Amino acid sequence: MDEMKDNLTKNETAGYDLIGDVHGDADRLERLLGILGYNQNEGVMRHPEGRRAIFVGDLVDRGPKVAETLRMVKAMVDAGTALMTLGNHEFNLLALLTPDGNGGFLRPHTARNIKNCRATLEAFEGRETELRGYLEWFRTLPFYLDLGGCRVIHAEWNDELVAGMNGRTYLDDEFLRNASTKGTEEHRTVEVLLKGSEVALPDGATYTDFDGTKRFDVRICWPYPAVGRTFREVAFGSGDNIPDVPVPDEIAARITGYGTDEAPVFFGHYALNDLPNAIVAPNAACLDHGCGKGGMLAAYRWNGERTLTAGNFVST
Numbered sequence: 001m002d003e004m005k006d007n008l009t010k011n012e013t014a015g016y017d018l019i020g021d022v023h024g025d026a027d028r029l030e031r032l033l034g035i036l037g038y039n040q041n042e043g044v045m046r047h048p049e050g051r052r053a054i055f056v057g058d059l060v061d062r063g064p065k066v067a068e069t070l071r072m073v074k075a076m077v078d079a080g081t082a083l084m085t086l087g088n089h090e091f092n093l094l095a096l097l098t099p100d101g102n103g104g105f106l107r108p109h110t111a112r113n114i115k116n117c118r119a120t121l122e123a124f125e126g127r128e129t130e131l132r133g134y135l136e137w138f139r140t141l142p143f144y145l146d147l148g149g150c151r152v153i154h155a156e157w158n159d160e161l162v163a164g165m166n167g168r169t170y171l172d173d174e175f176l177r178n179a180s181t182k183g184t185e186e187h188r189t190v191e192v193l194l195k196g197s198e199v200a201l202p203d204g205a206t207y208t209d210f211d212g213t214k215r216f217d218v219r220i221c222w223p224y225p226a227v228g229r230t231f232r233e234v235a236f237g238s239g240d241n242i243p244d245v246p247v248p249d250e251i252a253a254r255i256t257g258y259g260t261d262e263a264p265v266f267f268g269h270y271a272l273n274d275l276p277n278a279i280v281a282p283n284a285a286c287l288d289h290g291c292g293k294g295g296m297l298a299a300y301r302w303n304g305e306r307t308l309t310a311g312n313f314v315s316t
Ligand SMILES: [Mn+2]
Pocket: 021, 058, 087, 088, 089, 154, 194, 268, 269, 270
């Protein structure tokens, strides 16, 4: 018990409920918050004991109720009953709708880019001003949360890149522009923190992911060092189709793993809908269980523990 208390900051003794990617499923979110003990009070979901919900990002796209999801979560953040980090889907939407100053947008309006945001764009058809308000809100959200006793990031925690942010935010126009431009440090930072490290398979090898999409890269299970392991072993998610050949040393050397002595880290993004829970390391858990892709919405009730436990997962 003492260890648990030590790991909660003084004003956060009530604990946190960390919530995975919602992707527009407002009904499931309301149900999950209900299971976690939150209830509606003056239009805002609140926990009677003062626990706070922490969203790992990706509220938008895919689901049937994107607008309702944003309304519910923003109300919680505004009232101080929740915190949120930005996901790659919010970042992409922001870039898609931010003019580049040359008649285009920071994220080009290709058919594929538009398709990825379709559910959100349709949800706000005729209500563009309201959507613009949410985009402004996204820009105020952090890249990551370091809450002392635990950390939250959308995809991958990387000490060096987090330190390299040096206090910059999405409100910085130049940051936003550079982050949308391949080859810049800002682009690399956003790619890793919000989408996670990927490595190319050797010699044109491919595999088919859960979506049926042919992939040339694998998403790396970054909490573990990659040295001495195969592509199948280092990949996130179901890997039977992934070639079981060693990751070349020069690539593996970049994936050093998440320190076993570090504070627990919570993330989303990887849609691990084939796992009952996703404590990938004693101090690292993935909360994206495929909500909006036919999977579940998951949460972890954190009370200050350094070693995560399956019994604290809740999903619906
Ligand atoms: Mn994501």
